[in-house]
Amino acid sequence: MKSFSVLFFLLAVKICFAQQNYMLSGIVKDKRGEALPGAGVYVSGYKIATVTDNNGQYTLPLKPGNYDILVQLIGYKALNKNIVIADKAVKLDLTLEESVTQLAEVTIKPDPNRAHYIAMFKDFFIGTTPNAEQCKMVNPNVLLIDYDHEEARLTVKTNQFLIIENQALGYRIKYLVNHFEYSSRTKIIYYEGFPYYEDLKGSAWKKKIWAKKRLTAYLGSPQHFFKSLYSGKAIAEGFIINKIITQPNRDKPSDSVIRANIKRLTKIQDGLLRKTINLNHGDSLSYWIRKKNLPDGISILNRSPVAQDTLVHIKNQHIKRINFTDKLYIIYTKEKEDPLFANRIGLSINRPLDMPDYQISTITLQVAPVYFYENGGIYNPRSMLYAGYWG
Structure with a gap:
């Protein structure tokens, strides 16, 4: 399964406990x-x-x-x-x-692959959904791009605001990109930065459509999940929290046993490694090679709901935290998966046959614990790895 890190924008924290300014x-x-x-x-x-x-x-x-x-x-x-x-x-x-960006642009030789890298960045940063297709980067010249061919990794940052016009949701977004990274080897996307939002001008009818689309985009999102988790309302707002538990694969012997048997059935001659299979042991060598290729663990979905009060703990007056083992399996029951997403190979999360086409995402813990705020913002964007619908 391909995993994508979409570990939130590094949002400002909207915590207000009093009306006084x-x-x-x-x-x-x-x-x-x-x-x-x-x-x-x-x-x-x-x-x-x-x-x-x-x-x-x-x-x-x-x-x-x-x-x-x-x-x-x-x-x-x-x-x-x-x-x-x-x-x-x-x-x-x-x-x-x-x-000194303008000076650098004059003195540094233009990259002939820059247009390709910008297109990659746009696809991974903004997306390829119908909403994303209505987004335009107004000033892509501010993107500072680096591609590491050896590591197959694209990194992008800005020291000026990247301006994005989102005609689907009616926003003009000024986004200071602290760091964006995509590895074609791991298929992991990571980004963090600081957004500022302005409403686009439009008729009353257009604003009504934008408001509806904004709500649809928010509901079921990671921010919605963590905001409802903070208030203890995740279940009431349509989220079911299960776990994917990884158990040792009983059909796979230990690595030391596998290595010993493969070595026993393989001979070294003339200083060169040559696999000479004894006719009596040919099937045995194939057997141990198959054992070597087995996965180390078997993933099992535990459909017992994870209780919010055991998952969420208070850090201080403004911050809560979660810490967990295995992998969280998040089901949002109030919306179905978009057909365009469901048809993309390798992105959907496996589900039981009796489960409807709800939106399903997983969370893998990278750095423990995960700290989050009342508005659903995450303190450390690298603390989690998302896959599935949130990817």
């Missing part, structure tokens, strides 16, 4: 200490933003919570800073570094 303020400067007017100051994951005034000053009213603040100004590298708003105003001065 506290002021985040500061000055945006360059490295010489000079104020920078006209810089955009954004709150990642929200539609909250402002622009610095003639003195480089900005103010943002925010509720208590943990936020990623993004700053962008043409000619400077985009900057992100994490801040916590608790019970008082916060002052945050920011220093921007001049960008």
